[in-house]
Amino acid sequence: MVLKDINVRENISMDSGTRTSLTARRGCTLSVTSLALLGAFFACTLLAVSFIVYNFASCQQIQINHEHNKLEHNEQQNQTPHYLKDNHHINLPIQSVEENSIEEGFITTPKTLSVDKDVRLPRSIVPVTYNVSIIPFLVEGNFTFHGFVRILVNITEDCNNITLHATDLDIMSDKTTVKDLEGNVFPINNTRTVEDKQFFIIMTKNLLKKDMQLEIEMKFIGQISDNLQGFYRSSYENGSGEKRWIASTQFQPTDARRAFPCFDEPSLKARFTMNIAVPDGMIAISNMPRDIKGMNGAVENFPSYTWNSFEQSVPMSTYLVAFAVTDFRYLSTGNFSVFARPDAIGSASYALSIGPKILRFLEDFFQIPYPLPKMDMIALPDFNAGAMENWGLITYREATMLFEEGVSASPTKQKVASVVAHELVHQWFGNLVTPSWWSDIWLNEGFASYMEYLVVDEIARNWRTMDQFVVNELHGVLVFDALSSSHKISVQVGNPDEINEIFDRISYGKGATIIRMMDHFLTSKIFRLGLKNYLNEMKYKSAEQDDLWKYLTEVAVANNVLDKKNSVKEIMDTWTLQTGFPVVKVSIEQNLVTLEQERFVYSNTSKAILDLEDSNPLWWIPISFTTSEELNFNHTQPSQWVPRTSKHEFEDAKLGHSSWHIFNIQQTGYYRVNYELKNWKAITAYLTNINNFKKISPTNRAQLVDDAMNLARGGYLSYEIALNLSTYLQLEDDYVPWKAAITTFDFIDGMFVRQGDYHLLKNYLLRLLTYIYNSVGFKDSHYDMLTVVKREEILSMACKLGHEDCIRQSINYFENWKAVTMPDRENPISPNLRSIVYCSSIEAGSDKEWDFAYERYKNSKVSSEKETLLTALGCSKEPWVLARYLKYAISGKYIRKQDIFRVFAAVSSNAVGQQLAFDFVRSNWDEIKAYLGSTMNNMYTILSFPTKKMNTKYQLIELEDFIKQKFSETPRSIQQTIEQIKVNIDWMDSNYETIVNWLQKQTIYN
Template sequence: MTQSREVLAMMDTHTTTFGRKRGCTVSPCGTFLFGAAFLVSLVVTGLLVYHLAPCLEDKLVKPCNDFGNSVFEGRGLFNKDAYGKKKLDVRLPKCIVPDSYELSLIPFIQVGNFTFNGEVKILVNVTWNTWNVTLHAADMTIDAHFTNIREYSNAKAGKIIKIRGQSNDTERQFYTISTSEKLKSGKQYVVHLKFTGFLNDNLQGFYRSSYTVGGETRWIAASQFQPTDARRAFPCFDEPALKATFKISIARPKNMTSISNMPRTGEPMPVAGLSTYVWDHYERSVPMSTYLVAFIVSDFEMLKSEVGNFRVWARSDAIEQARYALNIGPRILQYYENYFKIKFPLPKIDTVALPDFSAGAMENWGLITCREVAMLYQEGVSTSSNQQRVATVISHELAHQWFGNLVTPSWWSELWLNEGFASYMEYIGVNAVEPTWKVLEQFVVHDLHNVFGLDALESSHQISIEVEHPDEISELFDRISYEKAASIIRMMDHFLTNEVFKQGLTNYLNAKAYKSAEQNDLWDALTKQAHNDKVLDPKITVKEIMDTWTLQTGFPVITVIRDYDTGSVTLTQERFMLRNSTTVTTSSDEPLWWVPITYTTESQLDFNTTQPSQWMKAEKSITLSNLNWDPSEWVIFNVQETGYYRVNYDRKNWQLIIKQLNKESFRNISTINRAQLINDALNLARAGRLDYAIALDVTSYLAHETEYLPWRAAFTIMHYLNTMLIKMPSYDRFRVYVLKLLDNVYKQVGFKDNPRDPQLTVFTRIDVLTWGCKFGHEDCVQNAVRQFYNWRNTPSPDVNNPISPNLKAVVYCTAIRFGGQIEWDFAWQRYLKTNVGSEKDLLLHALGCTRETWLLSRYLDWLITENSGIRKQDVGRVLNSIASNPVGQPLAFNFLRNKWDHLRKYFGTSLLIMNNIVKSATKGVNTKYDLKDLLEFTKEHLGEFGSATRSMQQSIEQAEANIRWVEANHATIQDWLKRNTA
């Protein structure tokens, strides 16, 4: 039957329901007893004791409560934060926990009504006496007339438990079944439900996706449940710690296939009443969390590895693009088995490229799902960076099979135990199969430097932070949980030594296998191994060190002040924030960290030792004496930038470093530390902690630099300078200065791709050409425009593209920027016709480079137009490209303001899309008038931002910091540029 989403979101209203009772209460007695006050008081007291006893006796941290935990920190059902967002306590009562599921689903994807029918039997364990079964359900209709509960013993269902009523709490997405008799502690029961749902197009829960073949639309059904969307596919106990086994059955059209977490068992079976459908039954899974359950119904094709049971799936005309993933996947999986000393516990693993997917990829146990661009690689069409992205995504999701799947965080507050480890291990896994790429070095400029910018905001958050509401949970899927967590894990790897780190992880995974864990479990395992191997003082624990990094917001800057007469040095730490220049905090409010101290000097030149020679033990300052440093030598702290902190120096030491950088022997300083010096110096100046003249002096040596990491570090921070200065009178001199720095490296890399070049040389060329063409480098622009013109005039341009894959990004964007509608429309047609996901991604970005306002406005309008050709998953990519364009930035912001209601309706509550829209549309605000508009927009839509609330808060803080920066630094920078661009 065809129903609207709104109808499907409503629960059955024909049953008796209870109001939102709080705690364990009883109904008031009838008024006819008023005269017998004493008798009534006895009765009421007895009833209260009877009903409250199960709740009062529960010893769990989160109290067992028959109607759920209806109060949030003792302040009523909900309160609101500064942005008007309700803060609900949505944790399930723990009177009942799941043991196993039997789930059957029939998705109707060919009929055209996009619904699904479902049935689930949940075997539950009663941990404390209760009269209610409360679980999660959202956006579905439960057949309340069918619902039943039975006792379960001796492996069979027994007595039926009578049901008093069923109720739906839409605020907390609870479905509660109230029974007429007590469900007894220590016993098992089977909860049996039937339901119908909607295959939505919001890329969450059980959703629909499509692609075209020869003009024909092909539909598929796929799942995406992390973090809280399994409840949109079937009623369940949708919390990560509530692990259970799953026996899944999927009905599918006979001409399609289905896959799930486990292998199929037996042959397909007929579906009663549906002659065109058959059942696929799957083996019972290992214990796992609901967010890891997965299933897909499609007409995809499959390739299987020769060794092991590793399979890849994609559209039939794209399946050959999955061969690279098939090549590296089994090798990375085997490497992780050896690294962790734990075998992958499932009998198979599938990796699927989906046409529509909100995130980059998802680690479902045994069934990894990805965007096409994150999994498919076409040699001769895709770029080297596309290939590295595929390897990184596969490595990341395979790491999750241990971190997240085998051992799962007890609650989303510990999300970093999933994402931080996967984000760090992805580099180790890729390095194992592609060692020439030097990805372990790339970590510093791609992850560490990237997250520093976000973590320097006051509106950043702790790595481990209390969350309750699904919106708050969704907010955690940001760079703090991924990149900062990965950075502090890398720091641990270095200060513990790799041997201790690896063995500690193995012990942790073995101890908590198939269970849930908290960060203290990890700290304990690492501490024991560190003490056994004597790399930590027996009086020091990993918890003592690492709690300062996970339970505090931000990171420190270590200020190094040398006494050039005595040779001693004083180190002082304080939190690094972009607003430091205008805010003074009291010492009692300042966080302090355990900081591993490493350093080297001009004569030592030891850039390999990363074990700390000293610790700052959460103390404000320390003094190092008897160092015997030559006062004419530079010293550099944070070797290989393994510590998660910035370093500032006294003026003389900065001058000694700048002097070294401008010598022919500047390579005596390691590549990573050259990148560190650039990133630290310019960000310290941005925060008002270092004279901008000194910071810019550090960059002057780049005129001789040819390595990728220092240039990447420079481009990252120069992007900020470019954004701030582009509307200022000093911009031309900034452009001239950057082009002067680029002159030598441009000649080195040239405008020609060489397939024999190392990966880092390729990446350097791409960055240098991108910036050269952006700033109007004559040779760069001419090459780009000519190559694009030749492509336009090539017979069959959809098949014959003469542009080298690694040069496509700069050629496409530059030609469209300097061209007009002809170039734009040509690229749009190539986007519509290409079959390669990475090519689509490049073209989508390049289309945002045009200077034609009306083209950008039309492009924005197509973002929210059905069947325009732009998929919902790509909206953030497009908006980011337009907002990065000086012409497009105000258009993007106005689009957000004017189309807000439409955007919310079009994208629903999708986890990542709305976050990306807010971040992209609001970046680059650096005037008081734009900030005023941003604040008014925020106030007007208070309470509507959902999972994008923190992003909006960070955008406002960033805009305020930008305005202060312009006021404080523009004159200084202008004067420096005049002196250095004569």
């Protein structure tokens, strides 16, 4: 039933009534007499509590038995775990009630059981529609909101409680009602909260019978927080210097429950009607267009407020609901609009120019029209993520949507295009079809992360974004996934902290790379056809990865890309349900080719952990290759498959007679390749010949550098072989191989930078850079995107290594800027050179240069310029300046909360600042934690920055002692941090002297 006629005369200010607070705890003092009376009362009450517990469990027990039987069957059949296959989920542990403790009338599991982390809702009740009304108090300055929600639900099995999500809300118990569609009220026994699970439970006196439809109504009060989650506040200064408050939402993954009580799981889709009250001079926007027939009059008791009502939505998940209350301006073309603060709206023009083009391209790509009547995009001054794909109202951090011509660097344009493409892809892949549970969030994020490159490549061919994918996404995630403490792509998660933790490089980067691999081994035609069928059949529903595999297999078999014996599921389960990735060793004896696979990990420490776990994963691996005679770097469809076996052999005369061979064309497969010594030497000889090396594609040149250096890092190849290959870079002038080289040498630089032999590495790298540095030059003379990006990378590396010309030019530019009359309006430095000039000058200067740049940061109104300055301010070599900077970051005065991570990352990447940042985190842990709010994932991120390049046992002991003090359990993110340091220590023991000896003997010949 659609509730269109919410009573506008109904006062939802909630100035009276009993509240159930989901956060407040109150104390009390009792006399001895009172305690005695309460003791007697408790004995009488215990029976009633037990009865409540029994009935609460009864709503779920049938489901538990069903899941238990299914789990046993799956284990017997060696099938995929039930949590990856079934929308239903166990809500209580599989054990008797007597094994549990009783607290406030609810079953709670003992602390020793990990089941406590399970926060899934029972499936006895599912939502159909929501009608939500919100009054936000922004101009009054108390930052609260009053709300009312009416939810139409279906009862799917007999029960006598309604369990849904709510947290950080004061719900008025005496205003909570349950009634049927005829208006008959179902009496409520009581309402309860289970804070650990963020549940709000309504206990009814009468049985709720299967197939009933009921309406639940609740009034509530919440805080418009500053924690950048749920319904939160933000501010900006207008042209007159006046502070203006706005409010917006960020609900993914589990924060819709902070704005209104709801069934806050992705598979529980419903239709939403939103009604937002706004003060005079402000507007509201939401997922759907304004509904002129809705609740659009004045708000009773609040004469300066007016209702803005919106059309009912299509079925969607709670995490995609969005609304914003602002005084922003907008630009439109057709049904596509962009919103920003008044003095920044001009910077939204570029996003508006590409947004409709991308939307049309995606409609053609998926062969499915965009399903909503409009698309809005809004740039927010404060936003924790980069952007969020809310259906029909995409929210962005300003720096990911705004491009200011003449101020923003050219790569910002590519960044904006990529993020807009990513979020628009989600309108189909994630919004139209949604993962049933967060375990498969990689389907959303991995797919959008791959498609953003495909889309931008379509609208800007000369940017070569598909080549950039290899060095930006693939190489980075291969490093992350080489830790034994990495995790599967599809991973079981329960509580919100665990869910937040998997929004990481594995879900995004690895998800993107294996989808790219699948695109290549199926071919793009089959891949697109399978996607179209999947989206059409599953639209407005939730899905799991097996659903996607099914539709892709059907078209692949029908078109003879796969035979009937194989399926996409059989292949892809080895990549999504196993941790890590393989290294393929290629050996050739005459015409016999032998391929051996094993999991790639970095150090003896990681290998020992794997041995301890008896872990020996094997993969289905698509094999493509070319030879010195063929030089075919375009055919990426596999000519061979390594089945799920440790060794695979086949015969090939071309490989047997070639001078050298390269496997994994365009590095489309998610694996590393190791060769016999003679093949590495032959490739190196070919690359170091100025007439030959460009015959190998740029992507595969990047692959060779990245594979060789990381194979050496992992102990699979000698550093002598890897470093010998790197000498060819003195000839290289392409961005993609150089980006791979810079990334791999950045690791070695981080290990060497505090050692006495650092000058050997620095001098070698400076010699390698000679040709490319002179080629790109310090002047911003070429404006094609790849040249600009290449110049930025090369100059940044050169200045970091102390290149004299680079430092001198940077200081000259910076001094010229300081000399102008109005530096906030006149900046003579090209936007494309600013990141290098700012950092180098602050590094070489004193606190005067730092203070000048900080003033420019405070005065700048352009988000991309502010980000550039924030990063550069971490380049200072003055310890007290860096310590002051970290204090500024958590003061909340000039540096926005969203930017604290950028500050800590910048200081930590500085050799002087790394230990300083770690000490600061330890000393100010509680203050930082209070400032950032309740999400522990923020703290894991903060801790990861200063620990990334630690490489001594003393540093490890310091960290482990600190973790013991602050964590009762060690989350995966912290385990990965600890393992990375152990890997670094092993690396120093095994490789430092070897590299020093090689560098001492090395001379580069022109």
